[in-house]
Structure formats: structure tokens, C-alpha cells
Amino acid sequence: MLNTQTQIETGNSVNFSGNYIKLEIDGEMFGLDIQAMNGVVGDREMTPIPNAPSYVKGVCNLMGERLPVVDMRLMLNREVNENDRAHVIIAREMSRGQYMKVGLMVDKVTQVESTQPEFFSAAPSYGTDESSEYVAGTIPGAEASISLLNVESILSRVNI
Secondary structure (H helix, E strand, C coil), rough: CCCCCCECCCCCCCEEEEEEEEEEEEEEEEEHHHHHHHEECCCCEEECCCCCCCEEEEEEEEECCCEEEEHHHHHCCCCCCCCHCCCEEEEEECCCCCCEEEEEEEEEEEEEECHHHCCCCEEECCCCCHHHHHHHEEEECCCEEEEEEEEHHHHHHHCC
């Protein structure tokens, strides 16, 4: 396991450890730094939150803690297919001296991978596409590049 961290200059500075969990959203592979997560759980029953943004599916009970859950398909402007929902990744981010936790609903979690931090590159500009702000950078994959999610940007949008 790599202990090195690299900083990618995007709109925000983002640290990546070189170890990430590989996940699938609408047939596309993404990565999430393992230092930004607490774990992976199966699909959970959601309690809707009145007047919440459409991408907030609700809250779920996780060991007595109410956890808001964000549908990453909706956040990334993808087509929703409720039959593909299988995993919730518990992401966390330090905010104002406290950890904020949120569930990220994805289609599939495949594996944890490691790469040398120097293989990370800043995300290309996607113009005005709002979903591009959630991608911090990319790394080369065996078949295609993997977009690394920017947890800080995702959590900054969740105002619950």
C-alpha cells in the first residue's frame, strides 16, 4: 500500500493517496480515494427528506446514525435505473473541524486498486457541465481512463 500523497490542481486542491476503490456508475468506471471513505454497505431502505434536492435519495439508518444518501447517477447527470442500485459507499470529509458523512449510491463496487501518485492528472475541462466539478482527476486504466471523484465537491453540494 502506498503512503505517498499527491496533490492535483483543479479548481480545488485535492489529495490522493494512490489507493482507490473502483466503482461503476451508469456503465462508466470511477475511482474514490480510500482515505475519503469509511466503508461499503449494501442497498439500504431510504427515508425521503422533504424539499431535498432530487439527487438526495433520503437518509438511511446505519448503526443508529442517520446518513444522507446521494444518488451519484443524478449528481452526474446520468439516466436513472433503479434496478441497478446495489451499493452505498460511506464517504467522509473533514469540514470545519468535524467529519461529515454521506452515502454515495453507485451501481457497483469492484475492487481496491493502487497506482503511483505521479500517474494522476488533473481532470480536463468539460466546459460548463456542472457534473465535471465532481471529477478531481484521471488515471489511466487497462481499458479506459478512470475518473476520480472529488468527495469535497460532492459533499459541499449536500445541504441537509
